[in-house]
Amino acid sequence: MSKNLVIVESPAKAKTLKKFLGAGYKVEACIGHVRDLPKSELGVNIENDFEPKYITIRGKGEVLAKLRKEVKASEKVYLATDPDREGEAISWHLKHTLKLDDKNTFRITFNEITKNAVKKSIKEARAIDMQLVDAQQARRVLDRIVGYKIGPILWKKVKKGLSAGRVQSEGLKLICDRENEIDNFIQEEYWTVEAALTEPRGAVFSAKLVSAEDEKLVLASKDETDAVLAYLTQQSFTVADVKKGTRIKKAAAPFITSTLQQEASKLLGFATSKTMMLAQQLYEGVDIKGEGTVGLITYTRTDSQRISDDAYGEVKSYITDTYGDTYLNAERPEYKSRGRIQDAHEAIRPSYADKTPDYLKESLTKDQHKLYKLIWERYVASQMSPAVYDTLSVKISAGKYTFRASGSILKFDGYLLIYKRNEENKDEDVKIPEMTAGDTLNLTSLTPEQHFTQPPPRFTEAMLVKTLEELGIGRPSTYSAIIGTLLNRGYITKESKTLYATELGTIVNEIIEQNFCDIVNADFTAKMESELDKVEEGEFEWKNIIRDFYPPFIKQIEEAEEKIGDIEIGDEPTDVICEQCGRNMVIKFGRFGKFLACPGFPECRNAKTLFEEAGVLCPTCGGKVLVKKTKKGRRYFGCEHAECSFISWHKPTGGLCPVCGAYLIEKGTVNKRIRCSDSNCGYSRAEEDAEDENS
DSSP states (O other): OOSEEEEESOHHHHHHHHTTSOTTEEEEEOOSOSEEOOSSSOOEETTTTTEEOOEEOTTOHHHHHHHHHHHHTOSEEEEOOOSSHHHHHHHHHHHHHTTOOSTTEEEOOOSSOSHHHHHHHHHTOBOOOHHHHHHHHHHHHHHHHHHHHHHHHHHHHTOTTOOOOHHHHHHHHHHHHHHHHHHHOOOOEEEEEEEEEEOTTSOEEEEEEEEETTEEOOBOSHHHHHHHHHHHTTSOEEEEEEEEEEEEEOOOOOBOHHHHHHHIIIIIOOOHHHHHHHHHHHHHOEEETTTEEEOOBOOSOOOOOOOOHHHHHHHHHHHHHHHOGGGBOSSOOOOOOOSSOOTTSOOBOBSOTTSOHHHHGGGSOHHHHHHHHHHHHHHHHHTBOOEEEEEEEEEEEETTEEEEEEEEEEEEOGGGGTOOOGGGGGGOOBOOOOOOTTOEEEEEEEEEEEEEOOOOOOOBHHHHHHHHHHHTOSOTTTHHHHHHHHHHTTSEEEETTEEEEOHHHHHHHHHHHHHHTTTSSHHHHHHHHHHHHHHHTTSSOHHHHHHHHHHHHHHHHHHHHHHHOSOOOOOEEEEEEOTTTOOEEEEEEETTEEEEEOTTTTTOOOEEEOOEEEEEEOTTTSOEEEEEEOTTSOEEEEESSTTOOOEESSOEEEEEOTTTOOEEEEEOSSSOEEEESOTTTOOEEEGGGOOOTTO
């Protein structure tokens, strides 16, 4: 009989632990949470000081029965769930559900699933940390109150079944605000000038025009640029100054949760949810040929860039043995973390530095290998020597104007030997010839180029995670869940890595902004995250967060309900006849916006796409322009005729551009403007200045 029972979340983690624990230990998995707030009700007793009501999660009866049987047969129980707030809460719920006593129940945590880490955790077994549990409870109760109180308001305004989370709503707001920024962006023209020059020994190089009379030069039109070009052709070009130097480029820090999600999105094309799923698999353990199940990386939810002394010693030996002493950073790198961090954790790193991506390739799936390779390379590179560049900067005078040419040559590759990813590939050698101050240069050509300022880019998952982190919204364990929830609810859609707000998401965001702007905003959300951190550190009692939050929140709920009233929005009837039963079809609101449906549901299930008319004619064939949606719910404008190729993301005005003849479009929400659909044209005017395009 096993004297000790170890409970983990997943079967994969259980399989890995069994390798390190002897016959005196039995390892079982609880398969995640076993208790939670009920779905059918608020589950928080407002009158009884916000006491949560926990119930056993449906479907967990068989798992709990098995665990109870194992508990009875064991002398000691070790709760080995993940080392964060969520894991601590799972252990606490297990203790209550299984009726475990304090004397023989122990909490163990390990940042990596290795023999040494697991054995050490058992020696350092402790009681459940109620500060961590309370921080998780505060978040859960807070989010439940927000979601279950705002949801019914959305039902009245839009459709039943909608919900609004506290942190997810802030993520949706960021995406909607960015869309408004793009719509309201006013494009501005500017020009650059590049000179091709020949130095005294005959070498040709390029230099950029940067200033006039030591002031930064901005050329806003072709006329201005032509005047500068005419002046420059009459000038002699002389080397005014030459600066030689050395540039040191240090390696980036090892990954934390947010940076791993960002880089995996940018470099591998992985969604945040996929990244976290693969990372959890690597952490919990993978079957390695000849070794059995091995945990390959440290815990994946962390905001600490620290690595342990043992890990540093191991990677130090690996670097010197493999690449030589010159490739090891002379000093152990120290990385500054932003704000409060969970320093009990380490950065995300390989559990064994000598298990290279090539060694593991045959044992991992293609995607597991891609992610492991990214983590391994980033980690090992972070402890290697910086890259060193020789730099040369040349300042060139041409009358009152100044040109500049810069070049750099890689002198020592350092960490770039193994990590030539992302921004590093921009440092390809750019060589310019040696010159001396006073050298006269021959002008070969002047090349003017027209540009237009660009609006801020739409969010990708990587950009959204970075922004959430910078604003203090959410924590490492929540970034993936925020994006996943918004996608699953149909509030946003993803096309070619880019996130767009759907029509439904835009409407939900407007309602929340109009009624709950004091609660769903970046400052408030960041403040709540800070208070949750204080609960975790024992500086704040968790119910105080709810006590302070609830009175102003419920007041806003009451005001919003008063504005909306008791009348629920019904389905809008149309004159479209259902071809299956003869009833007049109605307009309903679904996941991706409005659609036509038969009111005879469920007897008649007929439904079809609703195409609203945009009120203008197609600039290609003269047919009606309709408001359409992509398969993922993004709105666009297209012609009623299937054979016509016209398509536009913005509503056409029906008029043509007076400059180039392309069709005009409407852009903007605050200050609407009429713009040319050809981005190379740049024609734009305020809507109030527009003439009737159809006259």
